Amino acid sequence: MHYGYFNGTIAPTDQLAVGVTDLALLRGYGLFDYFLTYNGRPFQWDWYWERFQNSATRMHLPLPLGKNETYAILMDLIERSVGAGAASDMAFRFVMTGGYSADSISIERPNLLILTEPIHPVPTVQYEQGIKVILDEYVREMAEVKSTDYKRVILMAQAIRSAGASDLLYQKGGEISELSRSNFFIVKGDKLVTPSRYILHGITRRTIMQLAQSDFQVEERPLLLSELYDADEAFTTSSTKKVLPITQIGDLTIGDGYVGPKSKFLLERFNELVKNW
Amino acid sequence: MHYGYFNGTIAPTDQLAVGVTDLALLRGYGLFDYFLTYNGRPFQWDWYWERFQNSATRMHLPLPLGKNETYAILMDLIERSVGAGAASDMAFRFVMTGGYSADSISIERPNLLILTEPIHPVPTVQYEQGIKVILDEYVREMAEVKSTDYKRVILMAQAIRSAGASDLLYQKGGEISELSRSNFFIVKGDKLVTPSRYILHGITRRTIMQLAQSDFQVEERPLLLSELYDADEAFTTSSTKKVLPITQIGDLTIGDGYVGPKSKFLLERFNELVKNW
Numbered sequence: 101m102h103y104g105y106f107n108g109t110i111a112p113t114d115q116l117a118v119g120v121t122d123l124a125l126l127r128g129y130g131l132f133d134y135f136l137t138y139n140g141r142p143f144q145w146d147w148y149w150e151r152f153q154n155s156a157t158r159m160h161l162p163l164p165l166g167k168n169e170t171y172a173i174l175m176d177l178i179e180r181s182v183g184a185g186a187a188s189d190m191a192f193r194f195v196m197t198g199g200y201s202a203d204s205i206s207i208e209r210p211n212l213l214i215l216t217e218p219i220h221p222v223p224t225v226q227y228e229q230g231i232k233v234i235l236d237e238y239v240r241e242m243a244e245v246k247s248t249d250y251k252r253v254i255l256m257a258q259a260i261r262s263a264g265a266s267d268l269l270y271q272k273g274g275e276i277s278e279l280s281r282s283n284f285f286i287v288k289g290d291k292l293v294t295p296s297r298y299i300l301h302g303i304t305r306r307t308i309m310q311l312a313q314s315d316f317q318v319e320e321r322p323l324l325l326s327e328l329y330d331a332d333e334a335f336t337t338s339s340t341k342k343v344l345p346i347t348q349i350g351d352l353t354i355g356d357g358y359v360g361p362k363s364k365f366l367l368e369r370f371n372e373l374v375k376n377w
Numbered sequence: 378m379h380y381g382y383f384n385g386t387i388a389p390t391d392q393l394a395v396g397v398t399d400l401a402l403l404r405g406y407g408l409f410d411y412f413l414t415y416n417g418r419p420f421q422w423d424w425y426w427e428r429f430q431n432s433a434t435r436m437h438l439p440l441p442l443g444k445n446e447t448y449a450i451l452m453d454l455i456e457r458s459v460g461a462g463a464a465s466d467m468a469f470r471f472v473m474t475g476g477y478s479a480d481s482i483s484i485e486r487p488n489l490l491i492l493t494e495p496i497h498p499v500p501t502v503q504y505e506q507g508i509k510v511i512l513d514e515y516v517r518e519m520a521e522v523k524s525t526d527y528k529r530v531i532l533m534a535q536a537i538r539s540a541g542a543s544d545l546l547y548q549k550g551g552e553i554s555e556l557s558r559s560n561f562f563i564v565k566g567d568k569l570v571t572p573s574r575y576i577l578h579g580i581t582r583r584t585i586m587q588l589a590q591s592d593f594q595v596e597e598r599p600l601l602l603s604e605l606y607d608a609d610e611a612f613t614t615s616s617t618k619k620v621l622p623i624t625q626i627g628d629l630t631i632g633d634g635y636v637g638p639k640s641k642f643l644l645e646r647f648n649e650l651v652k653n654w
Contacts, residue, residue: 117394
């Protein structure tokens with residue numbers, strides 16, 4: 101069983117509920133964050149907290165808790181959840197909304213949810229064979245803020261399935277930004293290129309850029325669709341996906357269509373880092 | 378006290394709550410609709426139901442209720458709410474979400490809320506003096522679907538207040554679309570012009586276009602910012618606002634800055650219609 105926190109109350113997640121005048125529910129006004137624990141410790145906590153704070157500031161929502169206070173809640177939730185039979189590593193989902201609103205438009209006081217969830221690992225076969233994604237002409241509104249707006253990928257679920265793909269790769273006017281919930285990289289020789297704008301700045305992305313520093317020339321810049329044609333490898337990063345190879349983008353096969361050595365190398369580096377977290 | 382319906386259960390609104398794995402809460406995947414009753418009867422019910430159905434189809438959400446079944450619920454909610462002391466006329470808010478999701482991304486079965494709410498009438502002074510709006514370079518994603526995405530206007534609340542304005546008027550590349558929650562019209566001589574695209578097709582807009590038919594030449598077409606300069610009058614329409622005059626748009630005064638006779642005439646026509654609804 102998993103435990104969660106809602107505005108000061110801690111309870112099993114399935115007993116938590118949000119009133120019907122909440123502005124995320126009625127008006128889509130919410131932000132979130134999501135990260136995993138390794139060895140029972142939140143991974144890259146400092147960076148996630150900083151990002152959560154930034155999202156809150158950008159959406160004019162005052163944080164009701166400080167960093168240390170929040171960390172104590174995380175530890176409490178881990179302890180209770182593990183005590184109730186959850187696996188020792190889990191995911192945290194923060195959700196902060198505009199709160200309950202008497203006129204269904206004005207912010208009064210934010211609602212803050214901190215949920216623990218089981219980790220849904222990516223199937224091994226996807227690491228072995230790579231995934232297929234399809235291109236989508238789209239760019240997220242306020243992409244740099246982790247708002248709750250993920251309408252697009254849910255709306256496109258059928259199109260993704262029909263194409264035998266796993267996800268969308270967003271591009272607009274020929275410039276690539278990100279996948280629906282993860283960042284994008286290509287490998288070309290010793291160069292690692294990742295889009296610099298219209299993206300959410302992923303913490304796993306940041307971790308990989310740091311881990312890659314000694315072996316790659318890392319370029320953070322606008323990335324064009326045309327550059328996919330001579331990429332050796334491509335992969336996506338997120339807390340759940342880690343370093344997940346992409347071998348097909350629409351009709352285009354990346355490199356020779358097999359998972360490449362550099363994606364494997366970076367995944368190994370990442371796995372080493374988290375093993376000792 | 379007001380009553381609401383949630384997935385088959387009817388209860389006082391403040392006793393209704395939504396579980397924390399709901400996709401509107403976590404992912405912004407929801408649609409809604411909103412309308413008033415007059416003389417205890419839902420105004421333009423056929424048109425609202427048709428729009429709600431269209432929004433649901435566009436968001437791939439199967440409606441769990443038919444039209445007559447839903448109407449019976451509305452009547453039940455009115456009776457219970459009035460019995461518990463609510464005013465005889467009220468507002469209905471439909472909210473349909475992607476439902477509870479085990480993996481926080483896949484749709485299983487939608488959640489449907491039908492809430493009754495007190496009507497918040499526009500202050501009389503705004504009809505007498507008209508309102509000020511400010512221009513915002515923005516266009517709603519999937520504007521023709523009444524999704525729950527109203528982040529923009531909540532985000533801009535401070536900017537609106539600072540300008541002494543009541544709302545935003547969206548434009549993109551010089552083409553006007555709509556206000557944040559209502560439609561836009563200008564009057565020029567005997568012409569009534571309202572934007573044809575990038576808008577939610579309002580039911581009050583449709584009602585006004587019908588009521589205006591015999592006295593105006595009604596033009597539904599792209600409307601440019603430059604046309605504001607020689608407009609005689611401007612107004613906005615919504616179920617709550619009815620026909621609300623706009624006398625200032627940013628720094629621009631519309632016409633002579635006073636509420637014009639044609640806006641007043643259309644408001645009177647609308648008030649007559651609803652009086653006998």
